[in-house]
Amino acid sequence: MDSNEQLESGFIAELKDLVTLDYDAVEAYEAAINRLENEEYKKVLEEFKKDHERHIQEVSDFLIDINKSPPSGPSIQSILTQGKVVLGNLLGDKTILRAMKSNEIDTKSAYEKINTYKKIPDELKDILERGLKDEKRHLAWVEKKLEEK
Numbered sequence: 417m418d419s420n421e422q423l424e425s426g427f428i429a430e431l432k433d434l435v436t437l438d439y440d441a442v443e444a445y446e447a448a449i450n451r452l453e454n455e456e457y458k459k460v461l462e463e464f465k466k467d468h469e470r471h472i473q474e475v476s477d478f479l480i481d482i483n484k485s486p487p488s489g490p491s492i493q494s495i496l497t498q499g500k501v502v503l504g505n506l507l508g509d510k511t512i513l514r515a516m517k518s519n520e521i522d523t524k525s526a527y528e529k530i531n532t533y534k535k536i537p538d539e540l541k542d543i544l545e546r547g548l549k550d551e552k553r554h555l556a557w558v559e560k561k562l563e564e565k
């Protein structure tokens with residue numbers, strides 16, 4: 417990227433919030449994986465967790481490249497972290513998946529929103545589009561599992 421001036425106002429702040437949200441999501445996945453009994457669910461959520469870890473890595477690398485410091489961990493009081501506390505008290509795989517569904521909706525919305533910026537730097541475009549695709553796929557899977565008996 418030539419210059420930071422080309423970035424739309426608010427973009428970097430929103431990008432940082434996105435990284436924080438991805439950290440929160442990783443924590444929520446860990447809480448869910450520890451609680452779930454179904455081995456298939458655990459395995460799939462491990463894969464989804466890796467997607468979020470990749471998002472963190474890729475967006476953080478971009479921020480470092482343009483001399484901005486990326487967030488270093490989850491937020492203290494996020495919706496997802498509260499979700500994690502709630503998750504810790506939930507019983508039953510379907511109940512846990514329902515909590516994860518609300519997390520997937522939040523992360524999907526965040527990726528939808530960041531993708532509405534008009535001047536996303538080229539090196540970030542694919543990363544953010546892939547991030548949105550990942551979240552749509554995560555949500556679709558959770559919804560499918562919740563529909564199954």
Ligand SMILES: [Fe+2]
Pocket residue numbers: 441464468520523550551554
């Ligand atoms: Fe996700």
